[in-house]
Structures are given as C-alpha cells and as structure tokens.
Amino acid sequence: MRSAFELTLVNGPSGDPALFADLVGAGRAVLCDLGTLVGLAPRKLLRVSDVLVSHAHLDHFCGFEELLRVVLGRARTIRLVGPEGTIDRLAHRLASYSWNLAGSYREGVSFEVLEVLEGGGRRRATLALADRFRPAPVECFEAPGDLVREEARLSIRAVPLDHDVPCLAFALAKPRHVQIWRNRLEAMGLGTGPWLRTLKEAVLAGAADTTPIRARWRAPEGVEERILPLGTLRNEVVEIVPGQRVVYVTDCAWTAANVERILSLARGADTLVIEAPFLDADRAQARARRHLTAREAGTLAHWARVRRVIPFHFSPRYAGRYALLEAELRAAFEGRPGATAEPPPGARDPSPTPRENGGALTISSEVSG
Ligand SMILES: [Zn+2]
Numbered sequence: 001m002r003s004a005f006e007l008t009l010v011n012g013p014s015g016d017p018a019l020f021a022d023l024v025g026a027g028r029a030v031l032c033d034l035g036t037l038v039g040l041a042p043r044k045l046l047r048v049s050d051v052l053v054s055h056a057h058l059d060h061f062c063g064f065e066e067l068l069r070v071v072l073g074r075a076r077t078i079r080l081v082g083p084e085g086t087i088d089r090l091a092h093r094l095a096s097y098s099w100n101l102a103g104s105y106r107e108g109v110s111f112e113v114l115e116v117l118e119g120g121g122r123r124r125a126t127l128a129l130a131d132r133f134r135p136a137p138v139e140c141f142e143a144p145g146d147l148v149r150e151e152a153r154l155s156i157r158a159v160p161l162d163h164d165v166p167c168l169a170f171a172l173a174k175p176r177h178v179q180i181w182r183n184r185l186e187a188m189g190l191g192t193g194p195w196l197r198t199l200k201e202a203v204l205a206g207a208a209d210t211t212p213i214r215a216r217w218r219a220p221e222g223v224e225e226r227i228l229p230l231g232t233l234r235n236e237v238v239e240i241v242p243g244q245r246v247v248y249v250t251d252c253a254w255t256a257a258n259v260e261r262i263l264s265l266a267r268g269a270d271t272l273v274i275e276a277p278f279l280d281a282d283r284a285q286a287r288a289r290r291h292l293t294a295r296e297a298g299t300l301a302h303w304a305r306v307r308r309v310i311p312f313h314f315s316p317r318y319a320g321r322y323a324l325l326e327a328e329l330r331a332a333f334e335g336r337p338g339a340t341a342e343p344p345p346g347a348r349d350p351s352p353t354p355r356e357n358g359g360a361l362t363i364s365s366e367v368s369g
Contacts, residue, residue: 004023004241004244005024008020008022010039011036013312013314014312014314016060017033017059017312018033018035019031019033021172023154026154028049029044030154031050032273033052033053033054035060036062038063040066045066045067045071046074050078050080051079052081052168053086054083054248054250055082055165056165057251064090065093073105073106074107075108077109078109078110080111080112081114081156081158082168083115083116083160083165084117084118086115087113091125091127091133102132108128108129109128111128112124112125112126113125113126114148116168117160121140122140155173156171156172159264160261161249161253161262162253163251169248171266174241174244175243176243177204177241177243178199179239184236185237188236191224193217199238200238203230203238209229212230213230215228245269246269246270247269247272247304248274250313251275251290252290252291252292253290254341254344255344256345256346259300259350260347260348267304268305268306269306270306271306271307271308271310272308272309273310274292274297274301274309274310275291275292275313276292276293276297276298276312276314276328277292277293277314277315277325278315280295280328294324294328298329298332298333298339299341301333302334302340311325
C-alpha cells in the first residue's frame with residue numbers, strides 16, 4: 001500500500017515552518033507555510049499547485065520570493081489561501097519590485113489568492129505577471145463551512161485560529177483511489193483506454209474476482225480487445241491507495257475556541273503536524289506569545305485520536321534539548337496519567353472517542369504518508 005501524501009518539513013522541526021506535501025502519483029504538491037524555501041529543490045517548487053499560509057509572521061511568509069523566482073515565467077495558476085489581509089500583503093510584496101520587463105516573458109504565473117475570514121466570509125483576487133501583479137478587483141462572498149477546495153482527488157479545509165493575529169489551520173484529505181501500474185499493463189500485452197475507468201470502478205465497488213472486464217484499446221494494427229477476470233487484473237496491475245487526512249496546526253493560543261476548531265479538523269486524522277514550541281515549564285512564555293506548549297500539542301493529538309503526530313516549530317531556546325519537547329508531547333499523546341494538559345477555561349468536554357486503530361507516534365523531519 002502506498003501513502004497518499006509524502007510529507008517533508010523543509011527546514012526540519014526547529015527551522016522556519018514549511019511543510020511540503022507531495023500528492024503521490026499526481027505530479028503536484030501542496031505547500032503549508034512559506035518559511036525559507038532555500039532547502040527545497042526547484043523541481044519540487046515547480047510541483048506546487050496550492051500554498052496554504054497560516055499567518056504573516058516573518059518566519060511563515062518570508063519564503064514567498066523563493067517560490068516566485070522559480071515559477072515566475074511559467075504559465076500556471078498557483079492557488080494561495082491565507083487569513084484576512086493576505087491579498088493586500090501579497091499585493092504590497094509584489095508591488096515592491098519593478099515589473100517593466102513583464103512583457104518580455106512569453107508566459108507568466110498567476111496567484112489566485114483566497115482569504116478565509118472569521119465568521120465564514122471569503123475574499124478572492126488574482127495577481128498575475130501579465131498584469132504586472134497590479135491589484136485585481138476583490139470578490140467578496142460568504143461560504144458556509146470550512147471547505148476551501150474540493151476536487152475528486154483532494155479536498156482542503158481551513159479554520160481560523162486566534163494567535164493574537166488572524167491565523168489558519170488546514171486539513172488536506174485524499175479519498176481512497178485506485179492506481180494502475182502501466183508498466184505491468186504493458187508486460188501483460190494490454191493497452192490503455194477508457195476501459196481502465198471501468199476497472200477502477202469495479203475495484204472500488206469490491207466486485208467479485210470472476211467479474212469479466214473487457215479491455216479494449218487502440219493499437220497500430222487496429223482496435224484490440226481481451227476479456228479478463230477482475231481478480232487477475234486486481235492482482236497484476238492494480239494498487240489501492242488508501243484515503244488519508246493530514247492536519248497542519250501552527251501558531252495558536254491555548255483557548256477554548258482554538259481547541260474546538262482544531263479538533264473539528266483533526267478528529268480521527270491520520271497525521272497531525274502541530275507546533276510544539278515550548279515546554280510546559282515555560283508555559284508563561286507560551287501564553288505571552290499566544291503559542292501552544294508541547295504538552296498541549298500532545299494533548300490535542302490525544303483528544304483527536306490521530307494515528308500519529310509530527311511536532312515542529314521548536315523554539316531555538318531548546319537547541320540541543322529538543323528531545324525534551326518530544327518526550328513531553330509523547331507522554332500527553334499516549335494519555336499517560338498526569339501528562340495531559342487541562343482543557344482551557346470554557347472548553348467543551350474534549351474527551352477522546354475510543355481509538356479504532358492502534359496509535360503510533362512518529363517524530364521525524366521527513367516522513368512518508
Ligand atoms: Zn506566529
């Protein structure tokens with residue numbers, strides 16, 4: 001079985017926030033936050049179709065130009081989602097450069113920027129090289145719910161969080177799908193064609209192995225056809241890629257509203273990538289800066305019953321001692337007595353639902369799936 005997403009913390013767990021989520025088999029990727037991107041190869045930046053910006057603190061937003069330089073002369077639209085103010089911020093960033101040479105590019109990038117506002121409002125505008133990134137008309141609309149993108153193979157949700165400034169948490173989800181191995185298809189002497197859709201539908205419907213599948217394809221000598229049992233094709237050329245949900249949370253205060261919104265995205269998720277900047281002993285610092293502690297991050301993972309948690313955004317004050325943050329988070333995630341945080345004042349009962357799968361804690365700067 002393959003994973004739907006391959007996740008990489010571009011700058012590791014202690015550097016600027018930037019999570020590269022490669023959509024396996026889709027030739028594209030989602031980038032969560034724009035901390036410095038110098039560590040990301042241009043060929044990977046070229047796969048970015050969607051950018052999700054949590055908020056505009058420098059360490060989450062300073063890498064924008066590194067992306068811009070790679071995609072500038074490309075005929076593509078990159079969708080960028082951010083909190084209130086993102087359109088203006090991006091327009092000002094782009095307006096700080098001279099674009100007199102924009103006309104010399106045969107092709108150019110466009111950014112379709114979507115703001116998710118507190119209370120369900122949305123604002124959208126497109127900034128394009130072809131227009132020298134001049135501020136475009138802003139479209140305002142209401143959007144009930146937290147969905148910001150829905151495709152057959154990918155959905156993205158966003159919820160506003162309080163970090164003293166507007167901030168967003170995100171969930172990326174891919175449904176279960178069927179992958180066809182073309183090289184194995186060729187080895188069996190079969191060609192590609194619309195019949196592969198029938199095959200995928202039969203696999204997803206759980207049809208019997210004896211179900212006949214009519215393979216029909218165009219060859220140089222004319223149309224060819226063979227009828228094979230579904231079981232043979234299922235064993236030889238098909239792989240089922242399970243659905244997966246990844247939730248990205250940074251930066252936020254320990255408040256009842258934040259806890260509720262994070263849990264609304266993260267309950268039952270496969271992977272929770274979450275900030276864990278401070279030890280519980282330094283909780284006063286975390287409160288003052290509107291951040292979580294490692295204990296609170298692990299407690300959220302415990303309440304949400306995620307399968308695994310990846311902590312990051314470690315404060316440099318713990319350099320050489322990051323294992324302490326990981327240990328505190330691990331104890332809370334496992335729900336050890338006395339290791340979890342008390343719910344914030346006013347929070348609804350966040351007791352976890354019974355765990356369906358065995359929990360596994362992964363702490364890594366580079367993980368698959
Ligand atoms: Zn911040």
